[in-house]
């Protein structure tokens with residue numbers, strides 16, 4: 330629905346920033362004045378960004394974010410499901426790392442023998458052993474990496490399936506109530522980030538962690554005296570790592586929220602592009618986008634600072650052991666505590682340790698980003714359900730709404746106690762001024778939303794107590810949005826009943842008057858639709874949607890302006906086809922054209938969330954001072 334005034338726009342967007350005079354770039358004055366003004370503008374922008382950033386760090390009002398326990402439980406389940414593969418990954422990587430650690434020890438041995446003067450006797454056997462170990466390490470590394478990749482991809486596919494299932498099981502009312510930008514960000518960027526950390530971060534952290542642990546064990550076995558000082562220096566980085574781990578999760582979650590905010594503003598601007606153009610709101614929308622980007626930049630700066638501090642400390646901590654080992658080694662050799670071979674092996678171990686340690690820290694950072702995204706994705710599953718399906722099945726097709734009240738915002742009812750009992754097989758038109766609550770009533774009658782008070786029942790069972798797949802075979806809502814899915818004409822029509830025959834599909838197409846144009850497609854029912862394929866006109870898309878409904882075969886249809894996109898002649902044809910089905914179906918038509926109402930068995934006039942008149946066209950049109958009579962006079966004059 331298009332907004333009609335800047336105030337309406339303001340309501341929809343929350344609080345779009347009005348650009349203060351100080352922020353408008355100066356175009357006149359001396360050069361110095363202009364530079365000063367620009368500096369002032371920059372300082373103000375920074376201040377506003379900081380204020381916005383502080384605001385954005387307050388708990389999100391949007392969708393929930395799962396806590397660490399939920400993320401841990403999620404990954405624990407994924408790991409438990411593939412225990413064997415995980416065990417193979419650990420064993421193979423452990424063996425690969427362990428064989429890698431044998432070579433420094435053998436080289437140390439070689440040096441010791443050389444110093445002792447008996448290298449000649451064992452040179453050949455040591456060289457052969459080193460070659461064998463290197464070959465074994467190459468083979469084990471290959472197998473370990475292969476297992477890690479398969480493990481990562483398997484983990485990722487399960488994680489993705491879970492997320493998709495969660496999103497698809499969300500109640501429609503809840504999805505519509507959420508910020509589309511937030512949902513889009515979660516299912517695009519957050520899924521991507523989670524994927525990267527699951528696919529690469531998890532296996533790489535395991536590999537690097539194993540290598541680090543085994544390297545430390547090898548260092549200690551080689552020489553405790555040479556290993557301890559290095560380990561102490563490395564341990565000095567711990568406080569910074571702890572600080573990072575305490576702050577990073579919130580930082581990354583907050584960063585994700587700022588991306589949602591950018592997407593929400595962009596989506597709103599694109600969706601409301603006509604309103605933006607008509608009301609000259611472009612500058613405001615650009616300013617709102619700039620503000621969001623500033624806030625996001627602040628959030629990124631925060632996590633970047635955390636990362637930089639961590640990497641700086643880690644860099645010093647991981648590079649110092651080389652020097653420390655050599656210093657302690659030189660002293661120890663002079664004192665006779667350690668041999669040259671041990672020093673060589675220790676230096677090689679320290680060298681070999683720095684790579685996996687670096688990778689481990691890098692992967693821990695990647696995992697933090699991944700955990701933040703996973704928290705946001707799992708948060709979707711925490712969206713409370715708006716219904717809990719029962720087991721009772723309807724006893725008949727009678728649809729009854731009693732004392733229906735509904736509010737989109739707490740305390741602002743848009744329906745005020747509506748009672749409506751549909752007669753089986755009747756065609757009821759709902760008419761009334763814009764904003765009076767017709768569509769809301771339609772959503773309640775089709776079970777999209779549950780009423781705040783009162784009930785909508787079919788055959789004595791509340792719609793919100795029915796499982797969704799049962800609900801859709803009882804009552805279905807058809808709106809102006811007619812999504813054509815990527816797939817064949819047939820696929821698009823048999824969505825609700827996949828076992829439908831081609832004859833049933835043609836019958837459905839014929840009922841909505843679409844046989845001719847589908848038959849003209851070279852591929853007939855196999856013609857591929859959707860982006861990049863055969864494009865449909867809005868009217869054809871609407872016909873496909875109606876044919877889909879005929880296949881779903883609900884006994885009650887709620888048509889919300891279902892024919893408004895079609896030109897009047899086609900609309901009449903379509904309504905004619907629909908009329909042919911009325912003998913076996915109850916239809917509620919939310920009507921914008923009064924001729925639709927004229928054709929209906931009964932008409933409900935909705936004004937300010939109440940049904941003020943209910944009766945046939947002839948009954949209502951004859952009422953002196955009646956609302957419908959006035960509408961009809963205006964329509965026909």
Ligand SMILES: Nc1ncnc2c1ncn2[C@@H]1O[C@H](COP(=O)(O)OP(=O)(O)OP(=O)(O)O)[C@@H](O)[C@H]1O
Pocket residue numbers: 737738743761762763764765766767768769770
């Ligand atoms: N998603 C929503 N969030 C908040 N308020 C809403 C939402 N949808 C509708 N409303 C408000 O509820 C009231 C009833 O709207 P509804 O769309 O049911 O009226 P309508 O009679 O169908 O209007 P129209 O003929 O213009 O479509 C209006 O005040 C509208 O602004």
